[in-house]
Amino acid sequence: MDSIFKDIPRDSLIYLGVAVTIFLVIYWVALYILRKLGKDPRYLIPEGVMKRVALPIFLIFISIIIRMAAFRQLFGLEDEEYWFKKASTLLFIFAMTWLIIGILKVVKQLIIKNYDVNSANNLKARKVYTQFNILERIIIFIVVILAIGLALMSFQEIRELGVSIFASAGVAGIIIGFSAQKLIGTVLAGIQIAIAQPIKLDDVVIVEGEWGRIEEITLTYVVVKIWDKRRLIVPTPYFIEKPFQNWTKTSSDILGTVFLYTDYKVPFDALRQELTKILENTDLWDQKVNVLQVTDSKVNCVEIRALMSAKDSPTAWDLRVHVREKLISFLQENYPESIVHNRLLLNEKDGKASTEN
DSSP states (O other): OHHHHTTSOHHHHHHHHHHHHHHHHHHHHHHHHHHHHHHSGGGOOOTTHHHHHHHHHHHHHHHHHHHSHHHHHHTTOGGGHHHHHHHHHHHHHHHHHHHHHHHHHHHHHHHHTTOOTTSSSOHHHHHHHHHHHHHHHHHHHHHHHHHHHHHHHTSHHHHHHHHHHHHTOHHHHHHHHHHTHHHHHHHHHHHHHHHHOSSOTTOEEEETTEEEEEEEEOSSEEEEEETTSOEEEEETTHHHHSOOEETTSSOSOEEEEEEEEEOTTOOHHHHHHHHHHHHHTOTTOOSSOEEEEEEEEOSSOEEEEEEEEESSHHHHHHHHHHHHHHHHHHHHHHOGGGBOOOEEEEOTTTOOEEEEO
């Protein structure tokens, strides 16, 4: 043992041993605290937190160790100081980036676990999910770009090249700026959506005449899941620059309408009673709105609008088709003369026939 360490300065071994000891103490203290908090419901943390952050923390420790002179002296590599320092720097940048992203995902998981998107009143949950999904992508993008920049700038040759490029990049910068104008505008639109939230995850929207739900929001595009399972990919600036319908902007409940076109002989009171009966016998109705009105009178028919409410737009759609079918069946069975038809009048004097609407 003495022959192995006889050429190594005692101070180097002490520094190396102290570093390893400090790291182990910090690691086990952190592990103990996390486990302790994990058992307390008030501070419950998601499973797998240590697995997510343990490896990058270990790599940070390794980057510090290989930068120490004691480590190089231990293996007799004092002449390779330049490469060890470069490797230490790159490893530290990589591990720190990994750790920041891991912590970000843990924080996101801690916050959004308190919100249930699948609940009936999920407006606040969808707001939180939308903000964190977009902001997470923004922060990860910025962290990765900064990490790559720091890694490249750690090399003196690349740093000098970068300075010379920046010094003579006036015209090139303008050209690149104009070329990237569209991309920059798209990214800024994604950030604006995260802050202003004209749309949120799971919002019901009508875009380009298509009814669907917001399935995914990124910095550059939005995925709309259409009712027939198609996907509509829309650039994020669309939701800033163009008008569209958002049926769940402030709440998920919505009013549904059913229009009927009947003859003037239709019994309005009987139709109102039947509408109430239909609504009371279905779970699709949320028992808030129940209205039947005559909204127009035309030459050959009367326009009747049945107005009803439901907890969300898919339920409202099912309720509308259910009410329409039941009301038409009611008129067919009980008041067939109320269905729109044309009348034929016979003129007894000249034997001619004429029609009236």
